[in-house]
Amino acid sequence: MFDPIKKLKEHLRFASVSTDSQFKEGMAASQKFLAGLFSEMGLSVEVVDTDMHPIVLAKREGDLNWPHILIYGHYDVQPADPIELWNSDPFEPVERDGRIYARGAADNKGPQMAHIAAVAELLEENPNLPLRISFLFEGEEEIGSPSLLPFLESRKGELSQADLVLLSDTLSPSADQLVVTVGLRGIVVMDVEFTGPNSDLHSGLHGGAVYNPVQALCEVCASLHDSDNRVTVPGFYDGVTEVEEWEREELAQLGSDEEDYRKFVGVKALHSLSGYTAQESVRYLPTLEFNGIGGGYQGGGSKTIVPSKAMTKISCRLVGNQDPKKVGDLVRQAILDRTPEGILAKIDMGHQGAPYLVVPPGKPNSPDNAPVLLTKAFEAAKVAISEEFPNSALFLREGGSIPIIADIKTTLGLDSVMIGLFLPEDNLHAPNESMNIDVLKKGIRVSKSILRSLAG
Numbered sequence: 001m002f003d004p005i006k007k008l009k010e011h012l013r014f015a016s017v018s019t020d021s022q023f024k025e026g027m028a029a030s031q032k033f034l035a036g037l038f039s040e041m042g043l044s045v046e047v048v049d050t051d052m053h054p055i056v057l058a059k060r061e062g063d064l065n066w067p068h069i070l071i072y073g074h075y076d077v078q079p080a081d082p083i084e085l086w087n088s089d090p091f092e093p094v095e096r097d098g099r100i101y102a103r104g105a106a107d108n109k110g111p112q113m114a115h116i117a118a119v120a121e122l123l124e125e126n127p128n129l130p131l132r133i134s135f136l137f138e139g140e141e142e143i144g145s146p147s148l149l150p151f152l153e154s155r156k157g158e159l160s161q162a163d164l165v166l167l168s169d170t171l172s173p174s175a176d177q178l179v180v181t182v183g184l185r186g187i188v189v190m191d192v193e194f195t196g197p198n199s200d201l202h203s204g205l206h207g208g209a210v211y212n213p214v215q216a217l218c219e220v221c222a223s224l225h226d227s228d229n230r231v232t233v234p235g236f237y238d239g240v241t242e243v244e245e246w247e248r249e250e251l252a253q254l255g256s257d258e259e260d261y262r263k264f265v266g267v268k269a270l271h272s273l274s275g276y277t278a279q280e281s282v283r284y285l286p287t288l289e290f291n292g293i294g295g296g297y298q299g300g301g302s303k304t305i306v307p308s309k310a311m312t313k314i315s316c317r318l319v320g321n322q323d324p325k326k327v328g329d330l331v332r333q334a335i336l337d338r339t340p341e342g343i344l345a346k347i348d349m350g351h352q353g354a355p356y357l358v359v360p361p362g363k364p365n366s367p368d369n370a371p372v373l374l375t376k377a378f379e380a381a382k383v384a385i386s387e388e389f390p391n392s393a394l395f396l397r398e399g400g401s402i403p404i405i406a407d408i409k410t411t412l413g414l415d416s417v418m419i420g421l422f423l424p425e426d427n428l429h430a431p432n433e434s435m436n437i438d439v440l441k442k443g444i445r446v447s448k449s450i451l452r453s454l455a456g
């Protein structure tokens with residue numbers, strides 16, 4: 001019998017941090033673990049090397065008339081830092097209060113296990129299940145999936161034969177209320193470096209005569225939003241689309257309270273674009289965020305210098321038809337235009353991904369030509385969720401990004417059915433990440449039920 005909790009704990013012991021080359025061993029171990037697991041399940045496994053971290057493709061082939069479901073997951077995790085804030089070792093999973101604590105428990109090793117376990121159990125119950133399944137697991141999601149798009153393109157003929165993608169790498173609001181995610185924000189990131197004098201200068205000797213790069217950077221950064229929190233980059237909002245009435249109705253059912261949300265994030269006041277609630281801002285609007293800023297002296301005490309350099313990291317989240325390349329160029333150009341004379345700006349563009357939206361069946365703007373199996377999958381998800389959870393499913397757009405989901409749509413023509421299996425209290429990307437075991441167990445039953453109805 002497949003034991004999903006045991007398997008998940010095993011997987012969580014591998015420190016598969018993709019962004020830091022010190023964790024190469026953890027990455028390799030995690031990839032081998034998945035490959036081993038899939039072959040134990042009787043699937044044919046292919047490990048595809050890339051410039052960075054291998055892709056694991058495992059298949060259950062079968063009659064070409066059987067539906068073919070592509071299940072996506074990522075085995076890389078975020079760094080565990082700051083480690084001192086963890087209550088237990090991030091790579092030694094512990095069970096406490098119905099949760100498993102470990103880095104990657106929620107993002108994404110727990111939720112992906114729901115689908116792995118579902119397939120394992122279905123095949124144990126019925127070795128003749130009329131369904132073709134491909135697991136596509138990558139190790140670069142947390143660094144922008146640089147290898148996955150070229151892989152999709154090189155295997156387009158084969159992978160585009162699938163009917164739809166099924167995954168769980170998005171959020172639900174509570175253990176009682178699951179969300180079927182129908183949209184993801186796009187993303188574009190960049191590093192900005194301002195250089196003033198070619199070395200730090202004594203601020204007594206030179207302060208007042210040269211443009212301080214920290215000052216210049218603060219001025220430029222501050223100019224990128226107005227007092228209403230609207231981004232001031234010309235053309236930034238081009239391509240932002242209207243929100244459908246049904247989407248507002250779904251969101252209203254979430255019953256999210258602004259005051260509760262304010263307390264949850266721990267701020268004295270919220271700062272949404274005026275006219276929008278916090279939930280609307282996160283799900284429907286683009287943003288320009290500063291992810292970090294630095295420059296000059298950062299140590300204890302004081303140091304009287306005009307620093308040589310200042311730097312910031314920026315990420316923009318995108319919605320609708322916003323084009324990440326275009327938005328990245330606009331922001332870059334706005335920063336260059338606003339950089340004062342005497343300061344040299346260097347801007348390195350990082351990874352990017354387009355926004356994604358799929359309209360589920362039964363909505364006024366649902367496409368008439370949606371594939372039958374996609375419609376079936378959404379309907380099955382709705383039924384399965386209402387059988388397992390107290391509230392019926394909500395169909396909502398999400399504020400986070402999984403850039404490859406839009407790429408899968410453009411290259412393979414496939415839409416994704418995303419079952420949100422992590423919760424706000426799961427601490428994604430933060431210390432003490434955890435996965436709710438009850439949600440995972442119910443998630444397995446939901447996935448089984450969806451796959452069973454697709455198999456017909």
Ligand code: BES
Nearest residue numbers: 107141142143144169170171398400401
């Ligand atoms: N699982 C998340 C995406 C996510 C986060 C969905 C929150 C829903 C709610 C994913 O692993 C992730 O963190 N993605 C990055 C993408 C980036 C590194 C390209 C993100 O959203 O920052």
Ligand code: MN
Nearest residue numbers: 107108141169
């Ligand atoms: Mn994830």
